[in-house]
Amino acid sequence: MNRHIVILFVIVGFTVGLTLYLKKPSIDLVQGDSLKNAVSGNIQLPSSLPLSNQSIKQSKFIHNMANQLQNKHGHEIHQPSVQMIMQDFRDFIKEQYPQDYSYIFRTIVELAFPEYAQAILLLITQMDEYDHWYSQNLLSLNDLDPLSKRGTIWQKRHEIFGDLAETLWQKEIDQAQEKRQTVQQTIEVLNQDTNMAMEERLYILQNTLDELYPEEQTHFTLNKGVIANVYFQLESVQKDLSAMSIEERRAALAKSREQMGFSQTDIEQLAKEDDKKQQRWDNGYQYMSAREQLTQRYEGDILKEKLDQLRSEYFKHEAPTIKAEEEAGFYRYTRPRLFGSN
Secondary structure (H helix, E strand, C coil), X not given: CHHHHHHHHHHHHHHHHHHHHHCCCCCCCCCCHHHHHHHCCCCCCCCCCCCCHHHHHHHHHHHHHHHHHHHHHCCCCCCHHHHHCHHHHHHHHHHHCCCCHHXXXXXXXXXXXXXXXXXXXXXXXXXXXXXXXXXXXHHHHHCCCHHHHHHHHHHHHHHHHCCHHHHXXXXXXXXXXXXXXXXXXXXXXXXXXXXXXXXXXXXXXXXXXXXXXXXXXXCHHHHHHHHHHHHCCCHHHHHHHHCCCHHHHHHHHHHHHHHHCCCHHHHHHHHHXXXXXXXXXXXXXXHHHHHHHHHHHCXXXXXXXXXXXXXXXXXXXXXXXXXXXXXXXXXXXXXXXXCCCC
């Protein structure tokens, strides 16, 4: 009888023990009070919970990373530019834990920056979208001239990030502004130095633009156009060209364009365009002189009629355009004459 009772107690004890074991909770990461201790750098794992070595290692990693991020970026995480660098940190997590990186990264961010976690995660999602678009369109972007490429990129940035785009790429904007200031300073120096030879001014301008915008060199047409536009608007250059005879000026323009890299065919074509522009300016000067005489002799409706006749005589089919410009207060032939440009 006693023997049967002992056996019965053994069976009951084994059954209860097995039941308790099977119902024991299984967790992967430390939670509750242990989580708080871990964030402070003092991870405490409940001895009653069966954690694998991998789970313990992962928990320590999460809490140590959260603690480090908080210490390093807690004072500046409100800045979108700082939030953006969390994308690189996410990629680091992915290398360490390729299977669980998404959950681990989110947990770290929520522990380190609970107030900004959602903003950070949203920004990184947007950055992933932008990076994907950029990689998918890189070849077509590289086929564009630099100006069009920058315009396309900024259009996409505004599409994805809105007004935040300027904040995220403020460094790029500042660098562009510095380049523009350097170019402007160079132009001011070249404008003021009237003793410098034309080819020397052009060399300095070309060298400055080449150093600041090396990417432009793969698009020679744009590069030449930019340099020509800037160079022929220099007051010192226009002063030299204005003092020349027609033949001297034609030779000087050809020499400058050759220095810019224009082909002989382009130089000859541009020379023909220069001649046509000069004819228009000569015609315009004559018109303005005749117009001045009419305004001194007539007024009212008679003056209007005389001016209509004069414009038709000098400008033919362009007369309505000239009239509209003058009614708006614009007189195109009182503008500065820029040889090689207008």
